[in-house]
Amino acid sequence: xxxxxxxxxxxxxxxxxxxxxxxxxxxxxxxxxxxxxxxxxxxxxxxxxxxxxxxxxxxxxxxxxxxxxxxxxxxxxxxxxxxxxxxxxxxxxxxxxxxxxxxxxxxxxxxxxxxxxxxxxxxxxxxxxxxxxxxxxxxxxxxxxxxxxxxxxxxxxxxxxxxxxxxxxxxxxxxxxxxxxxxxxxxxxxxxxxxxxxxxxxxxxxxxxxxxxxxxxxxxxxxxxxxxxxxxxxxxxxx
Amino acid sequence: xxxxxxxxxxxxxxxxxxxxxxxxxxxxxxxxxxxxxxxxxxxxxxxxxxxxxxxxxxxxxxxxxxxxxxxxxxxxxxxxxxxxxxxxxxxxxxxxxxxxxxxxxxxxxxxxxxxxxxxxxxxxxxxxxxxxxxxxxxxxxxxxxxxxxxxxxxxxxxxxxxxxxxxxxxxxxxxxxxxxxxxxxxxxxxxxxxxxxxxxxxxxxxxxxxxxxxxxxxxxxxxxxxxxxxxxxxxxxxxxxxxxxxxxxxxxxxxxxxxxxxxxxxxxxxxxxxxxxxxxxxxxxxxxxxxxxxxxxxxxxxxxxxxxxxxxxxxxxxxxxxxxxxxxxxxxxxxxxxxxxxxxxxxxxxxxxxxxxxxxxxxxxxxxxxxxxxxxxxxxxxxxxxxxxxxxxxxxxxxxxxxxxxxxxxxxxxxxxxxxxxxxxxxxxxxxxxxxxxxxxxxxxxxxxxxxxxxxx
Numbered sequence: 293x294x295x296x297x298x299x300x301x302x303x304x305x306x307x308x309x310x311x312x313x314x315x316x317x318x319x320x321x322x323x324x325x326x327x328x329x330x331x332x333x334x335x336x337x338x339x340x341x342x343x344x345x346x347x348x349x350x351x352x353x354x355x356x357x358x359x360x361x362x363x364x365x366x367x368x369x370x371x372x373x374x375x376x377x378x379x380x381x382x383x384x385x386x387x388x389x390x391x392x393x394x395x396x397x398x399x400x401x402x403x404x405x406x407x408x409x410x411x412x413x414x415x416x417x418x419x420x421x422x423x424x425x426x427x428x429x430x431x432x433x434x435x436x437x438x439x440x441x442x443x444x445x446x447x448x449x450x451x452x453x454x455x456x457x458x459x460x461x462x463x464x465x466x467x468x469x470x471x472x473x474x475x476x477x478x479x480x481x482x483x484x485x486x487x488x489x490x491x492x493x494x495x496x497x498x499x500x501x502x503x504x505x506x507x508x509x510x511x512x513x514x515x516x517x518x519x520x521x522x523x524x525x526x527x528x529x530x531x
Numbered sequence: 532x533x534x535x536x537x538x539x540x541x542x543x544x545x546x547x548x549x550x551x552x553x554x555x556x557x558x559x560x561x562x563x564x565x566x567x568x569x570x571x572x573x574x575x576x577x578x579x580x581x582x583x584x585x586x587x588x589x590x591x592x593x594x595x596x597x598x599x600x601x602x603x604x605x606x607x608x609x610x611x612x613x614x615x616x617x618x619x620x621x622x623x624x625x626x627x628x629x630x631x632x633x634x635x636x637x638x639x640x641x642x643x644x645x646x647x648x649x650x651x652x653x654x655x656x657x658x659x660x661x662x663x664x665x666x667x668x669x670x671x672x673x674x675x676x677x678x679x680x681x682x683x684x685x686x687x688x689x690x691x692x693x694x695x696x697x698x699x700x701x702x703x704x705x706x707x708x709x710x711x712x713x714x715x716x717x718x719x720x721x722x723x724x725x726x727x728x729x730x731x732x733x734x735x736x737x738x739x740x741x742x743x744x745x746x747x748x749x750x751x752x753x754x755x756x757x758x759x760x761x762x763x764x765x766x767x768x769x770x771x772x773x774x775x776x777x778x779x780x781x782x783x784x785x786x787x788x789x790x791x792x793x794x795x796x797x798x799x800x801x802x803x804x805x806x807x808x809x810x811x812x813x814x815x816x817x818x819x820x821x822x823x824x825x826x827x828x829x830x831x832x833x834x835x836x837x838x839x840x841x842x843x844x845x846x847x848x849x850x851x852x853x854x855x856x857x858x859x860x861x862x863x864x865x866x867x868x869x870x871x872x873x874x875x876x877x878x879x880x881x882x883x884x885x886x887x888x889x890x891x892x893x894x895x896x897x898x899x900x901x902x903x904x905x906x907x908x909x910x911x912x913x914x915x916x917x918x919x920x921x922x923x924x925x926x927x928x929x930x931x932x933x934x935x936x937x938x939x940x941x942x943x944x945x946x947x948x949x950x951x952x953x954x955x956x957x958x959x960x961x962x963x964x965x966x967x968x969x970x971x972x973x974x975x976x977x978x979x980x981x982x983x984x985x986x987x988x
Contacts, residue, residue, distance in 0.1 A: 307779050313786045320790070352775075378778040379771065380820055399778035400785045400816050402809070471855040476844035486844045488874040520866050521847050521854075 296414040300325040302344035304335040304361070305376065306354050314348065314376075317403040318410070332356040339365055346414055351377040359391055366392070372417040374410060376401070431466065432529040433505055433514040440466065445504045452504045457482050457497050462505070465515065465525035474522040498523060535714050539707045546703030547696055554695055582653040582660035585611065585620070592620040592657070602662070608648075612637070612659040619658060643671055713738050720745045729753055763830040770826040774819040781819075785812040821948040824886075828955035835880045835959055842875055842884075842915060842980075843868045846907050849888055861902025864892070872911035877980045879960045884980075887956040890949040891919040891976050899923030903973065914962065915982050920975035925968040934966040953978070 301323055305311050311328045318326055327342055329335040332355045338344070347365060351358040362373045375396035394413045397406060428440035437446040440463055443454040454462060464481045465473055479490045482497070498517075502509040516524045584598030592611065594602075602609055602622055610621035616632040618624070627646055637659065639645075641652050645661070649669035653660045680687070713736050720730040720742070730749035732742040791797060791805035827833040850864045858864070877884075888907070895905050903923040910916040926934070934950055953976070954964045962980040969975055 307783075309783050310779055313783050317786060317790070378775045380823060381771070398820075400782035400812065402813075403786050403789050468855075472851040474844070474847040474851050476841075476847055486841050486874075488841075488843065518851075518854075520868075521851050 297322045299345035302347045303328040305350040321407045332361050346372045348374050372413045458501045469525045469528045472518045472522050472524045535718050539711045542707045543703040547700040550699030578651040578653045578662050582655045608663045610661050724749045767826050767830050767832050774823045777819050825948050825952050837878050839876045840881050843873050863904040865906045867908045869910045872909045875911045875915050883956045887953045890953050895921035915980045918975050918977040922973040925974040
């Protein structure tokens, strides 16, 4: 298997129109090996013979329910399962009972939602991030270069090292670049706690970070304060 | 149980009171009656007066006119005995009476009867004046009491009263306890009934009818309760069923519409139309899940996962999510957390509370398409007060009335389900919701939630 599109998918849903549509959506996306079953009986047969790499499973089926079918499949083979459910109580059951589904989508859904989630499930299962984890990014803020691998900031005439907390904060901001990040999530990333009690500490660290990455720390251009909410990293350019 | 103990003590006290009152009344009546009887027997003249009416002049006895009248009127006779016991004068003397009496005769009748005639005796200067009544007209009884007893009367009478009182209290207590005993299961039954537990009391004994009535009422209450919950259940499952059935066809509509929208071979106008189908389908999707949630909240069938939630962080995150999702620049979201509310924790379902606040913000955005300033405030007083205000068009009076004083389960109002869900969610968290217009324009919705007592849990 070279990429996720080589995966063999099994769709189980009692509604033929929906099966057809999902089939079409997935084919458009690039998946070539798709089989579909209308009920538990058919699904068991296909599962035994075809050994699919992932199952998209409806919860309510004419001759049983998707949850127990998943348990059956999992007992035979550690296969990723994505639920398509028409009831929002199922969401509660999945959360509450920890049934171990890889993901669930409540109907109705947009095709894009389905394909994105399916791709995420498949990459997690067959191309785990350990293999895919490449280097950490290197990016530019104006003329300043930030290398998250070594945790260094390279300006025109200087080379600075980030402290551990500064690094964590900057990485969090970079991951959400262009978006506001609340003080709470920054604190959780750096200190594992909510903002309350850490405001001043956070402010101090942000100021030091600005001193390293901003050309003029007193009037920041890249690391902006959003009053009362948090901070935002803008103007990020790739390598 | 407290109720019947009170009844019992009142009962005992009133029984003792009644006894005492009866005793006093009886004594009074007895005393009055005795005095009255005495007065009847000597209405006009006492024996002494009659005796004085007899005078002797020149060896002849004359009875005054008034004394004679009195004797005749009351069928009485009179005689006068000399020192030797001879009758020296008489008036109306019956024939069966002798005319001479020995000392022992006199001693015999003095205070009692003479040949069954009740007699009264009085000494006058001429001898012994004897006055007789008709046979059987008077009952005579001599009272003798030891001197000591009479002297102790002042002690005895109160003692008897007290003894009677105590006896009355004890008796009342005895009977009261029996009543208490038979009332106890009834009281328990009524208590059970208020707790909606089934009641099955024994219908024997004094209060059997009452017990039977309580049994019947309880059975009816339970039946009604079952019917009500059955109906609510049916309604909720019906709505859940409908929303379930709508979801699958809606998936297909949305799926194809979205594909058409992305289809580069189609002309732009057709793609836009497909886009509209897609957006509207999403609205139906939201409506279906709102309807489902509202009906579950209304009938307490929405499971509520209770966790400690840091509201301040939640509100900041929500505002940021709205801002990051590409909210138009004509909207401003400001989050104001008061100092003492910074670490306020509430126990609740984070997903539902998020939904409530998000509904309020979405509402402000939707009804003010030209933009507005939205202010989310968190304050901590007795509870946590969370308000979402905007500078937009505000509510109409009719909407305010509807929202602040909801009619039961009338949740299909023209302002949609969003605000109803907010109110239901806050109610499920034992909080209160208030919808207001602001004097400077716009409106505010204030949610009050009880604060967790465990601050750092």
